[in-house]
Amino acid sequence: MNFKQLETFVWVATLGSFRKAAKKLYTSQPAVSSRIIALEESLGVELFTRHAGKFELTTKGVELLPYAQKMLVMADNFKAKACEAESLSGILRLGVSETIVHTWLSDFLQQVHKNFPHVDIELTVDVTANMRNELINRSLDLAFLMGPISEFSIQNINLCSYPLVWVCSHELDLPQGVVPISKILSKTVMTYARNTRPFSEVQALTKEEDVDIARLFPSTSLAACKRMALDGLGVGMLPWELVAEEIESGQLREIESTWQASDLVFTASYPREPFNPLAEKIAELAAMVSHVYKDR
Known part of the structure; x- marks a missing residue:
């Protein structure tokens, strides 16, 4: 039994659909089914009854659901505690597009030093294609690039756009x-x-x-x-x-011309897993700084 299996059990039971649970968890429907089967095997009980293409919680499933929900709440509280700014420290490997370097990067770094005094930024300036690959292979923790990245393993937060x-x-x-x-x-x-x-x-x-x-x-x-x-x-x-x-x-x-290029759209993008509270918090800070810069 693992956390992903418990999380999947809760969402399938809550949403009443394997398909909706798969969408919520950014995974495939077969993966959801596989997790439920593995959880049932590890517990030695059936959580859902399946017949005629439909399913519903078993008596044991109804009994166990509140316990699984409490475990998810505890996990969220654990993450929230880990994300408290004063407790965050370490090195964040940050990739940045050059457009950001020439606009609000300095403002952003000042805010990082102010809000996260125990965090050091390891900065790389590169093109989006390279940073996308480095995010996927986990060589970068966070990147400000031309996005969003259409990859289920990457979380995107909107930053700004430039003509x-x-x-x-x-x-x-x-x-x-x-x-x-x-x-x-x-x-x-x-x-x-x-x-x-x-x-x-x-x-x-x-x-x-x-x-x-x-x-x-x-x-x-x-x-x-x-x-x-x-x-x-x-x-x-x-x-x-x-x-x-x-x-x-x-x-x-x-x-002025008869043709103009599309606006540049930037996102703060970072891997969903493994969970990195530092990347998440600093991405949110970047969104705030970029919007303040655009509103000047």
């Missing part, structure tokens, strides 16, 4: 007003790395528009892309927050 804009030097030869996307694509385009959604969108666009792009310059460094745009080497497709000061100061020109 992407076209920018260039005022010296670059592009017409005023709304610029046809074909004109923009005739220049060198600097943007996110190859294994990212923004790059894929631009690459797909060139095929749809059937245009010969002068050069598509993907980079893992958004700072480098901005620098090249400032130097007049081409057009940057970058987050507005990253180039807002340069646009306002007149160093860069924001280009």
Whole structure:
């Protein structure tokens, strides 16, 4: 007998459905059935009677259900106690997209030091594809990335979204007003790395528009892309927050176009198991900090 089996028993009995219990527990219906069978075998009793495609609690199942429920409540209390900020300590392996580095990361780290004084952050800046793999293989405890991650083993908490804009030097030869996307694509385009959604969108666009792009310059460094745009080497497709000061100061020109990329949507993502109260609490703090930053 183990905790997962007890938890599954309670949810099947509460929801009255193996399918609904599977959805609630982020697993498959066969896995739920397997856990119930294993629990019954370990206890040596039947918990459910099954006939004509339906099932109901046995007399023994009704008798045992309150005990299982109490055990789940105790487990939740145990987790809550473990999650108290003053008791959390250790190292959190955090992965961060560069867009976050240029926006609210410093504010977030200050809040971590204030609220979790015994926690140290081990920071990695990387692209989403790499961080997704590292979360799944447990090389990272938490990541702020372009999400959500569609993987049942990963929990996602919404953070923020940022629009992407076209920018260039005022010296670059592009017409005023709304610029046809074909004109923009005739220049060198600097943007996110190859294994990212923004790059894929631009690459797909060139095929749809059937245009010969002068050069598509993907980079893992958004700072480098901005620098090249400032130097007049081409057009940057970058987050507005990253180039807002340069646009306002007149160093860069924001280009209106007939096509805009999708907004960047970020999540704080972490493995559901093993349970890590530190990752959960700091993900919640990140959500708060990111929303405060956007509301400024």
